[in-house]
Amino acid sequence: MVPAAPTFLCPPGIAIRTAGPVERRRAADLVTVAFLFGAPPLTAENQAALTRAIIDGYKDEKRATAFVAWSGSAMVGAVLCVCEGVERAGFPAGWTMLRALGVAGDANGRGVGAALTLRVVSHAMTMAAAGVGLYTAEDNLRAKRLYERLGFIAISSVFTLYGLAYRRHGLGRVGAEALLTNHEDANHANRSH
Numbered sequence: 001m002v003p004a005a006p007t008f009l010c011p012p013g014i015a016i017r018t019a020g021p022v023e024r025r026r027a028a029d030l031v032t033v034a035f036l037f038g039a040p041p042l043t044a045e046n047q048a049a050l051t052r053a054i055i056d057g058y059k060d061e062k063r064a065t066a067f068v069a070w071s072g073s074a075m076v077g078a079v080l081c082v083c084e085g086v087e088r089a090g091f092p093a094g095w096t097m098l099r100a101l102g103v104a105g106d107a108n109g110r111g112v113g114a115a116l117t118l119r120v121v122s123h124a125m126t127m128a129a130a131g132v133g134l135y136t137a138e139d140n141l142r143a144k145r146l147y148e149r150l151g152f153i154a155i156s157s158v159f160t161l162y163g164l165a166y167r168r169h170g171l172g173r174v175g176a177e178a179l180l181t182n183h184e185d186a187n188h189a190n191r192s193h
């Protein structure tokens with residue numbers, strides 16, 4: 001049983017929880033829509049392939065833990081943490097992979113994306129991962145800014161996926177632990193003011 005996200009990782013009014021099978025299906029729909037409207041546009045064929053990958057990823061309970069962000073009873077975002085077979089995606093053995101992060105349109109810009117990313121980093125560290133990797137499209141400036149702000153750096157050259165230029169980004173264990181500690185410290189500072 002995975003522990004709930006420490007509250008210091010969440011913006012006010014947001015709770016992040018591990019998703020069960022029903023929530024995972026809803027999360028796949030939310031993330032599909034988030035990509036459709038918030039990520040760089042794709043051809044119909046590539047959009048269909050991406051949608052299939054998102055749905056399959058959220059179905060795959062064996063390989064991926066799904067975290068969902070809630071604002072009261074409204075689901076506002078979701079992400080996957082893949083702990084197995086990430087070498088096939090080009091990451092070092094022992095790393096985990098953040099996949100299929102999406103935030104509902106009207107919940108953007110409140111820190112939900114950052115909180116879900118931190119939740120994956122925190123889970124990865126609990127699982128003794130050596131690092132956390134992800135794919136992001138070069139043109140997805142909002143996502144790139146989010147990951148770079150949290151300390152992820154480009155760790156591969158460009159490759160083509162869904163007809164777009166993508167790159168692998170990663171955060172090693174030392175950086176990941178520092179990120180979590182900094183957030184914990186910032187939270188303590190906020191509380192004492």
Ligand SMILES: CC(C)(COP(=O)(O)OP(=O)(O)OC[C@H]1O[C@@H](n2cnc3c(N)ncnc32)[C@H](O)[C@@H]1OP(=O)(O)O)[C@@H](O)C(=O)NCCC(=O)NCCS
Pocket residue numbers: 011034035037038039100101102103104107108109110111112113114115135136137140142143145146149
């Ligand atoms: C990319 C995505 C996940 C970002 O989610 P988000 O919840 O908006 O992310 P955050 O709120 O944590 O950060 C986004 C911005 O909001 C700002 N922000 C965060 N908390 C804020 C707050 N309380 N008040 C105002 N602004 C805030 C951040 O500084 C950041 O600004 P920047 O873009 O200028 O750097 C979301 O836009 C999305 O789902 N996009 C489509 C799917 C996608 O691209 N997924 C990632 C694929 S790799």
